Amino acid sequence: MITMTNVTKTYKSGDSETYALKEINLTIGEGEFVVILGPSGSGKSTLLNVISGLDTVTSGKITFRDEELTDLSEDEMTEFRRRHLGFIFQQYNLLQNLNVYENIQIGSDIGTNPLDIDELLQKVGLENARNKYPNQLSGGEQQRVSIVRSLAKNPDIIFCDEPTGSLDEQNSKKILQMLQDLNVAYKKTIIVITHNTGIAEMADKVIKMNSGQITEVIINKVKKNAQ
Ligand code: ADP
Ligand code: ADP
Numbered sequence: 323m324i325t326m327t328n329v330t331k332t333y334k335s336g337d338s339e340t341y342a343l344k345e346i347n348l349t350i351g352e353g354e355f356v357v358i359l360g361p362s363g364s365g366k367s368t369l370l371n372v373i374s375g376l377d378t379v380t381s382g383k384i385t386f387r388d389e390e391l392t393d394l395s396e397d398e399m400t401e402f403r404r405r406h407l408g409f410i411f412q413q414y415n416l417l418q419n420l421n422v423y424e425n426i427q428i429g430s431d432i433g434t435n436p437l438d439i440d441e442l443l444q445k446v447g448l449e450n451a452r453n454k455y456p457n458q459l460s461g462g463e464q465q466r467v468s469i470v471r472s473l474a475k476n477p478d479i480i481f482c483d484e485p486t487g488s489l490d491e492q493n494s495k496k497i498l499q500m501l502q503d504l505n506v507a508y509k510k511t512i513i514v515i516t517h518n519t520g521i522a523e524m525a526d527k528v529i530k531m532n533s534g535q536i537t538e539v540i541i542n543k544v545k546k547n548a549q
Contacts, residue, residue: 323478323511324350324373329382331368331534342368344534346382350527353509355502357521360531366515369531370481373513374407375399405434408472408480408510412487414464416456422467423452430474437508442470445507446500462493466500473504482514486521498524 331343343365350356358366371377373384375391384391386406394402408429416425423439430436443449446466456464465485472480482501486494498514502524505512514521522528522540530538 323352323354323387324348325383325385326373327383327385329372329384330380331365331372331377332380341534343372343379346534346536348529348536348539350511350513352511353505354511354526355505355524356511356513356527356529357525358513358515358529358531359517359519359522361517364531365534366531367483368534370483370513370515374409374481375403406478408475408477410465410468410472410480410482410485412484414456414461414468416464416467416471418456421453421455422448422459425456425467426471426474429471430476435476437474437476439470439474442474445504446470460493461489462496465489465493465497469497469500469504473508473510477510479511479513482512484516485514486516486518494518 326346326348329343329346330341333340333342346369358369360366368377372379375394379392382392386402391399391402417428420428422443426439430439440449440452443452446469448463448466448470451459451463451467456467459467485501486497489497498521501512501514504510523542526542528540528542529536
């Protein structure tokens with residue numbers, strides 16, 4: 323689904339140059355649950371940013387299905403993001419003056435083939451929170467709302483940047499379990515960035531990064547059958 327070929331990203335400041343990504347080669351398949359692991363500064367966010375077109379590459383090529391993303395203009399890339407990608411961050415970014423349903427609706431309106439919001443709320447156990455406001459919900463519940471918001475527009479890929487970074491262990495587990503269930507139920511490609519090594523066992527593929535390079539790719543073949 324996504325292919326990266328010799329992707330390099332450097333940041334220049336004065337005479338010095340930082341390699342945020344160095345000659346990355348990577349493929350991500352349709353419907354895969356991928357976890358990107360690595361210490362702070364290893365290039366995880368940059369990897370997410372260049373795949374999602376939030377940032378340009380210095381050299382190399384990225385393709386999505388048969389489309390070469392690195393050839394798209396900024397407007398085309400914005401349209402690509404709008405149609406195909408969903409995002410979940412450490413911060414839930416919910417609008418405080420809108421209720422749960424309205425927060426989700428904002429995200430789904432921009433999709434061409436949105437999913438049913440009430441059905442999604444039921445899937446994540448929030449059917450009774452439909453008319454509540456963000457400040458009436460726990461952190462874990464707010465993150466579940468932001469997951470539904472990203473899913474509602476029916477994207478092909480959901481990017482999660484430290485989705486459990488603000489949650490305790492128990493809530494983190496719940497959120498990750500939920501992402502895994504949604505990956506199976508809706509066949510969405512899910513890419514999770516984290517430095518929480520406990521997440522790795524849930525993934526189809528674990529990509530370990532260090533100093534802008536992929537140091538190891540672990541493919542977990544048994545996961546889906548073992549559930
Ligand atoms: P996290 O690891 O939590 O994702 P980052 O270290 O990646 O946090 O930083 C968050 C944001 O700051 C990113 O958008 C990244 O591009 C930017 N950033 C990171 N390092 C630098 C830097 N040295 N100079 C300028 N911006 C940076
Ligand atoms: P991670 O997400 O794994 O913490 P990042 O992708 O944010 O790592 O950063 C990789 C490297 O690139 C780091 O050395 C970081 O300081 C640098 N970097 C990231 N964004 C910027 C930026 N906007 N300007 C300068 N350096 C950056």
